[in-house]
Amino acid sequence: MAEVSYYTKEGLEKLKEELQYLKTTVRSNISKAIAEARDKGDLSENAEYDAAKEAQGLHEAKISQMQELLASARLLDESKIDTSKVLALSIVKIKNVKSGATMSYQLVSESEADLKSGKISVASPIAKGLLGKKVGDTTEITVPAGKMEFEILEISR
Structure with a gap:
């Protein structure tokens, strides 16, 4: 299956x-x-x-x-997505704690992922590190460039 x-x-x-x-x-x-x-x-x-x-x-x-x-x-019915924590299809605004740079990503399936339009796969290292987190949480994520710390600023649909 x-x-x-x-x-x-x-x-x-x-x-x-x-x-x-x-x-x-x-x-x-x-x-x-x-x-x-x-x-x-x-x-x-x-x-x-x-x-x-x-x-x-x-x-x-x-x-x-x-x-x-x-x-x-x-x-997925986007109207029923809980915006209190990061889930698949959430749009997440995050801030790189070290550089202060902010970015926004939507977590989507692998086949829908398109970085140019701000859509990243839920299987990507950043998405995996964000899943289940809430606004205000900080998370350390291991990416190919090393470890990065992100703060979650906003979660929406």
Whole structure:
């Protein structure tokens, strides 16, 4: 059984759209490539055909993997998220105690993580260090650059 993953509504929709795209457009393109390679003659010495069949196998494996991911996906109701402590989908404003720099992150599933838009995976070291903490708490988190101390300033949805 696959591990349950929690998603925002937009993240779950994006996952469904990507799966649909893979099942329709990409699958069709691979079928055309196989047909073109098949038309070129002897299949026993046709590298194009072999490559197209291998691409098809990899693509079908990816579709299967995404279907498993969707089957174990759960939609989180953001209106019911407790904002008294840091949980998945929380938006957390933190301050680096040493430098005084503040930053804001939303804790999301791994597939939704996008640092440019301020979304970090709940499996990341920073998110793991913040989970369960409350406003005013300070926490020391080990990141690739070493240990950093953060103070939680604000938690919202």
